[in-house]
Structures are given as C-alpha cells and as structure tokens.
Amino acid sequence: MLNRQALENYTFAGTKFTIPAGTKLAIPVYGIQTDPDIYPEPEKFDPERFEEDAVAARHPMSFLAFGDGPRNCVGTRFAHYQSKIGLATILGNYKVDVCEKTTIPFEIDKGVPFLTIKRGVHLKISKA
Ligand code: HEM
Numbered sequence: 001m002l003n004r005q006a007l008e009n010y011t012f013a014g015t016k017f018t019i020p021a022g023t024k025l026a027i028p029v030y031g032i033q034t035d036p037d038i039y040p041e042p043e044k045f046d047p048e049r050f051e052e053d054a055v056a057a058r059h060p061m062s063f064l065a066f067g068d069g070p071r072n073c074v075g076t077r078f079a080h081y082q083s084k085i086g087l088a089t090i091l092g093n094y095k096v097d098v099c100e101k102t103t104i105p106f107e108i109d110k111g112v113p114f115l116t117i118k119r120g121v122h123l124k125i126s127k128a
C-alpha cells in the first residue's frame with residue numbers, strides 16, 4: 001500500500017470522478033500487481049512480463065514495487081543489484097529444490113500489515 005495526499009483536485013479523464021484536494025489516498029499496490037486484467041495469471045512466474053515491449057505496452061503505474069514519483073524508493077537500484085548478485089550466487093553454486101515444508105500454493109498472511117507469506121518460504125538448498 002502506498003500513501004499519498006492529493007495536492008489539488010484531480011478529475012479522471014473522461015469521467016466525472018474527482019478526487020478533491022487534501023484527500024488521503026491509499027494506493028493498493030498488491031491489488032494492482034495481481035489484477036488479471038493487467039497481469040493475466042498473476043500468480044504464475046513469468047519473467048517475460050518484464051521484457052521491454054511488455055512493460056511499454058502497460059500503463060506506467062502498473063508496477064509499483066518501488067513506488068513512483070519524487071518520494072519513490074531511493075534504494076531501487078541498490079535493491080536490484082543486490083537481488084541479482086544474491087540470486088546469481090545462490091543459483092550458480094547451489095541446487096534449489098522444494099521440500100516437505102514448502103507451501104504450494106503459498107498463502108498470504110492477512111493478519112499482518114505487510115505482505116507476508118504464511119509459514120515463511122522453506123526451500124532445500126544443497127551444494128551443486
Ligand atoms: C526489494 C527491496 C526494496 C523494495 C521492494 C522497496 C520498496 C519501497 C517502497 C514501495 C517505497 C515507498 C515509495 C513510494 O511511496 O513511492 C520505498 C521507500 C524508500 N526506500 Fe525502499 N525498497 C527496497 C529497498 C530499499 C533499500 C535497499 C534502501 C536503502 C538502501 C531503501 C530505501 C528507501 C527509502 C529511504 C525510502 C523512502 C523514500 C522517501 O520517502 O523519499 N529501500 N521503498
């Protein structure tokens with residue numbers, strides 16, 4: 001969820017729907033990023049969704065994992081590098097498997113304010 005406050009009245013193009021200045025807004029990132037009209041089969045691992053032409057074909061606010069605008073995440077590039085280096089190190093040196101404790105499909109924990117998977121993510125990692 002991203003929180004914002006409207007600085008001025010905003011009317012959505014082609015509608016009579018206006019957000020008055022001063023309104024506090026909660027932007028439902030999880031809802032947007034799992035909307036099947038935007039991302040068909042949203043739970044499916046499909047890296048091709050993030051190819052340049054696929055990204056260009058979507059509304060620019062369809063992916064908000066790092067927020068957007070002047071107060072977006074200052075750590076975006078660092079987080080991307082760190083995740084890529086971490087994944088490359090693990091996948092290049094270890095074999096990653098599911099195990100008896102892995103929950104498939106995963107379940108979102110609705111009892112906490114942050115996006116969390118119930119019972120965590122358990123994988124079996126062995127030396128390749
Ligand atoms: C996968 C990792 C990360 C994710 C998904 C993430 C996500 C986010 C999101 C959604 C916001 C709110 C943006 C908005 O309201 O538009 C944010 C803000 C912020 N993030 Fe991250 N972040 C990550 C890693 C990091 C790292 C590594 C750092 C620092 C090294 C960092 C520093 C910050 C700071 C300082 C803000 C507040 C920016 C402001 O209010 O101006 N984040 N992050």
